[in-house]
Amino acid sequence: MQVKLAHYAGACYGVERALSLTVEAATQYEKVHTLGPLIHNPQVVSELAASGICEVDSVEQAEDGVLVIRSHGVAPQVIGQAQERNLTVVDATCPYVKKAQKAATELREQGYAVVIVGEKGHPEVEAIDAYAGSQSLVVQDPADLPAQLPDGPLGIVVQTTQNAAHLEAIVSALKQRGADPLVKNTICFATTQRQESAELLAHAVDAMVVVGGRNSGNTTRLAQICEQVCKNTHHIERPEELDPAWFTGVLRVGVTAGASTPPEQITAVVTALQQL
Ligand code: SF4
Missing domain, CATH: 3.40.1010.20 (4-hydroxy-3-methylbut-2-enyl diphosphate reductase, catalytic domain)
Known part of the structure; x- marks a missing residue:
């Protein structure tokens, strides 16, 4: 089975920027919190938690240290609340x-x-x-x-x-x-590029695999676009979810990934598909 990767797939500029600003903050400050999950990718959020970068649900939950505003942005009042609490705000809102x-x-x-x-x-x-x-x-x-x-x-x-x-x-x-x-x-341009290249690829294959968090809206929309063109489309988070039965009689499988999916997760899925 031939495995083809969409020309544009996976982590976008805004997500990579948010991740690097957060990791950089963790090298300078003892306590770094993200307001909500930094990105809609449970595996990456677990890795951040394991390295001590904690998620809080509200500004009040962060007692001190840094509060990272994720790429999705927040209402202006939220930044004001964080400043009133003397938190150091790292604003990773995507431009x-x-x-x-x-x-x-x-x-x-x-x-x-x-x-x-x-x-x-x-x-x-x-x-x-x-x-x-x-x-x-x-x-x-x-x-x-x-x-x-x-x-x-x-x-x-x-x-x-x-x-x-x-x-x-x-x-x-x-x-x-x-x-x-x-x-x-x-x-944004990253969304347009990912959607257009996923649709193009979905026309040229017998099955599509879309990699990314189930809580990621942009990944879900990529899966919907692919499904309209290729009925045999599957949205997964991890290679262990691949079911060999999906690929019976399939000669070419396409892979795409949402804007919050890091390259190593895409590589793991491509490798697993090549081994089926
Ligand atoms: S999808 Fe677009 S707007 Fe959202 S973080 Fe990525 S580059 Fe920014």
């Missing part, structure tokens, strides 16, 4: 997430009601929402649009890891209802 936060702020200041295309409850979306003002709406697909749209002009900001097709579907549903939203497409 592309900051761009989405800035777009939400600008739309709000210009009088737009902000529609955020993204996953409800996702930390990045909650942080963007905090910049978007009280008139904002979070919409994952057209069915989430309320019967009564906000008064006045609508502006759109997008979770950086969203699927472009979701964005298009929501813009088109709004247009059908007579709105003319101003779209700030803040999907």
Whole structure:
């Protein structure tokens, strides 16, 4: 069985930056906390915990030392709370997430009601929402649009890891209802590259394996994109999950991985597939 790796797969700039800022902080400070899991990859988070970098659920749980803000970003008030507690803040918010936060702020200041295309409850979306003002709406697909749209002009900001097709579907549903939203497409280049190369590869193989945390939204969306093209698609976290029965009669298998999957996890899966 031939194993092909997507041209763009795995850890992105923002995740690598967050990891290196955190590891660097741990060389300088005794106590380093991350606000929530640093990345949506349980294996990497366990390794960080084993090296003493602890996860806290709230600013109050960190008594002293460093508080790392992960690549998803936070509401501005959270940084203020950390500073009030005299914590040293290491802000690892990805610059592309900051761009989405800035777009939400600008739309709000210009009088737009902000529609955020993204996953409800996702930390990045909650942080963007905090910049978007009280008139904002979070919409994952057209069915989430309320019967009564906000008064006045609508502006759109997008979770950086969203699927472009979701964005298009929501813009088109709004247009059908007579709105003319101003779209700030803040999907990041790393997401676009990974989604496009996964889809391209899924067309050329008999099975696809998508590697990454089950709690990772961008990995889940990669799996959804692949599944639309190649029904024999499987989302796994570790090579032990590979089931040889998935590959009966398969000549070519494609591998891709989410933006929070480190290279060694991808290599382990590729090696296991080559040994099947
Ligand atoms: S997926 Fe994009 S926005 Fe998110 S951390 Fe990676 S580079 Fe940054």
